[in-house]
Amino acid sequence: MTTRVWDYLAEYQTEKADLLDAVETVFESGQLVLGRSLAGFESEFAAYHGVDHCVGVDNGTNAIELGLQALGVGPGDEVITVSNTAAPTVVAIDAARATPVFVDVREDDFLMDTSQVEAAITERTKCLLPVHLYGQCVNLAPLKELAAKHGLSILEDCAQAHGARQHGTIAGSTGDAAAFSFYPTKVLGAYGDGGATITSDESVAARLRRLRYYGMEKTYYTVETPAHNSRLDEVQAEILRRKLKRLDAYIAGRQAVAQRYVDGLGDTELKLPKTVPGNEHVYYVYVVRHPQRDEILERLKAYDIHLNISYPWPVHTMTGFAHLGYQTGSLPVTEKLATEIFSLPMYPALSPDLQDKVIHAVREVLSTL
The missing domain is CATH 3.90.1150.10 (Aspartate Aminotransferase, domain 1)
Structure with a gap:
């Protein structure tokens, strides 16, 4: 039998009845987009992290891109992150039309070397983007100090760290916002693509909701700020809602x-x-x-x-x-x-x-x- 780094089939057999029931629940709900399943998952995922808001989007890359945009990052801005990460971290910075600036990682745990961050800050720096890599957290304490000192925001990349904690604090609850991927391989994985950005800032959450929905807010027919369609699918939301309990x-x-x-x-x-x-x-x-x-x-x-x-x-x-x-x-x-x-x-x-x-x-x- 071929052995690979990841396989979902054994888990699927165990959870099959619940997963198929999730699909049926959505199909019988009468609402296939932005319905009860997404609203329920967003509420429960936010509660799991002890924050006020969760905005479900279509993938983890857009969770970062929209998170940056909602924090005010755009053309001419710099975002400090690491190069030892999955490419989507940096692709998302580029998609927000900002410039990625890299610092090195620590040799023993592969995480961002936070001691190098202040030297990388310039007058164009707008955001710090630590990557909680492989399943554990970057030390955010020095980044919080730097953010306060230089007037920067922090967007946590939590794509690889669902449920990870540092001194009891869960990943995603410390920065101004945090981005998650629900790609099938993740600790909390969908059966397809999915993502979310969480925050306790109401204004950031409102911008996120507009950004994932063409820039619309009160009605489908009025664009506040031009944006793309980046909604989390209702079926994936219901599957994630079931899996979140596990x-x-x-x-x-x-x-x-x-x-x-x-x-x-x-x-x-x-x-x-x-x-x-x-x-x-x-x-x-x-x-x-x-x-x-x-x-x-x-x-x-x-x-x-x-x-x-x-x-x-x-x-x-x-x-x-x-x-x-x-x-x-x-x-x-x-x-x-x-x-x-x-x-x-x-x-x-x-x-x-x-x-x-x-x-x-x-x-x-x-x-x-």
């Missing part, structure tokens, strides 16, 4: 898988994920590190194990962002990590037998390097 169980399942990796691989030369003190890691992906990464991945194919790299190409090295002018060596930690990191299978329904297969194969490959 989010804590999903997290516990991921943490159990992570612990089995520690038990099975902790005595090898493979560098396993480090949890920052005070963080509760939800393990969206289980990223490990080894200087002979490429050889390990190739040898694992003989065991029918096919793994991913998150991420093999830092955003600042991509052709699409060459115009930003970053040279090789400008973000040395990010660039080094890109040659060594890879992801082991991680999802709540990963069976102990399949995980044992991965652990056994990795140990065998490591012993022959």
Whole structure:
């Protein structure tokens, strides 16, 4: 049996009755767009995070883009973030017609090196965009201080950190707004695309609602500010509403898988994920590190194990962002990590037998390097 980093079929079989009932609920509701399911999910997702507002959108990229726009970010502005992230983080900044500015990450936990942020602030800086990467939180305390000092906003990228906490505070509840993706692989994943932006600022929430609905507010026929259609689909909203009730169980399942990796691989030369003190890691992906990464991945194919790299190409090295002018060596930690990191299978329904297969194969490959 082919083993990959993610698979939804086992989970689907367990939850099939509830998921199909979710679809039927929407189809029988009489309202297929901006209906009761979306309103219910938005209310419940906001409550889960202890904030006042949630605005469901069509994907995580637009959750960031609309979040930036709702915070007043636009042409000529700069947004400070990291290059060790999924490209959509930066694509969204570009889509908001702002300029991404990169700082490096920390070598031990791969998270934004917040000590580099103040030096990157210019008179054009408008927003700080920390990425809660791989399932745990960036330390937001120093960013809050910098934001207050320089008059900046903070938009948290929580696409990989549903339910993660730092010193008991849940990801997404500290900044001015936070963006989430519900892509199927996520800790809280839909059965298709989906996203949301949360905030406790009423004016930001009002702008978000306009931005996701052509720029309309009171009536379908009047545009306040031109925008696109970025609504979260009613079917996906109802599925997410059902799955939100199981989010804590999903997290516990991921943490159990992570612990089995520690038990099975902790005595090898493979560098396993480090949890920052005070963080509760939800393990969206289980990223490990080894200087002979490429050889390990190739040898694992003989065991029918096919793994991913998150991420093999830092955003600042991509052709699409060459115009930003970053040279090789400008973000040395990010660039080094890109040659060594890879992801082991991680999802709540990963069976102990399949995980044992991965652990056994990795140990065998490591012993022959």
